[in-house]
Amino acid sequence: MSNPDDASSTPQRPQSLLPDPESHPHSVTIVHTSDVHIGTGHKTAHDDEWPERPIADLARMAALGREHDADLMVIVGDFFDNNRVREPLVEATCEALRRAEMPVVILPGNHDPFMPDSVYVKYAHHFPPNAHIISREEGELISLDEIGVQVWGQAHTDYYDFNPVEHSPPWANHHERPLWRVVLAHGYYVKSEYETRMSYQIHPHDLEALQAHYVGLGHLELHEPVGPPGVTAYYSGAPDRSGGATIVRLTPQGVSAQHVRTDVPSDDGQQDDYQYPAAGVL
Secondary structure (H helix, E strand, C coil): CCCCCCCCCCCCCCCCCCCCHHHCCCCEEEEEECCCCECCCCCCCCCCCCCCHHHHHHHHHHHHHHHCCCCEEEEECCCECCCCCCHHHHHHHHHHHHHCCCCEEEECCCCCCCCCCCHHHHCHHHCCCCEEECCCCCCEEEEECCCCEEEEECCCCCCCCCCCCCCCCCCCCCCCCCCEEEEEEECEECCCHHHHHCCCEECHHHHHHCCCCEEEEECCCCCEEECCCCCCEEECCCHHHHCEEEEEEEECCEEEEEEEECCCCHHHCEEEEEECCCHHHC
16 A cells, blocks of 8 residues: 655646536647757758748748648747847847747747846847747746637746746636647656656656646657647657647647648648547547
8 A cells, every 4th residue: 555645656647627628619720849949050052031940940830830720839948049149040030930920939948048148038129929938937827818728838947957847837717718728848758767867857747737738848859749648748849850840739629739841742741640639538
């Protein structure tokens, strides 16, 4: 028999308080990307008007979102490669964000933490109105009522280790028009003994406790579904490594996530097609 006072005992799975997807009469499409690493200076012949490849990648991800009628774009950590990125690159980045023509929620990661001397603070005047930056380590909820989504995440605010899903989101409950629940987190999902040596650990019980319809992850650069049964969580894949982004659809029938490439013709541009029911329909 387990000892209830034993702090090392396995955390119990919380009782689900997640609203059933069927209670959401509206659907939402999200383009999920991460680890863009603007500021590396990498340039190719296909980057057209943009000063470097990562900004061109951002523009391609936004175009992919428009192609799929996305309502929202989320960038889950390491948007910038570092906090020393020069102002002209930030200006170009913000122009690409403006052209996205949809709300964009940005979570600072371990490469670009939200600090007094960060890109997000020094050049805040360049960011367009459609860009929403999560700035608090303890967590911040951004409510996008116009599209029916609430987004929560804990920003990296220094270069030290921390649990990126330590706190519980203060979800808003709108009975007339329920809001979808989306969490953003930048860290390592612990699925084996190997990951316990890493910083920024995210454990299965952490994901369960979030009570989210979708958890968008960053830090690993390949597209991958993770998490225990009943949780819909994905690493999007970095644009330069995965060749695309993850298109997420929140519908009354459930939640699906699909990696879509932008570096191949559109007629065969879909790969890693993986349907994952939302927690409320398992």
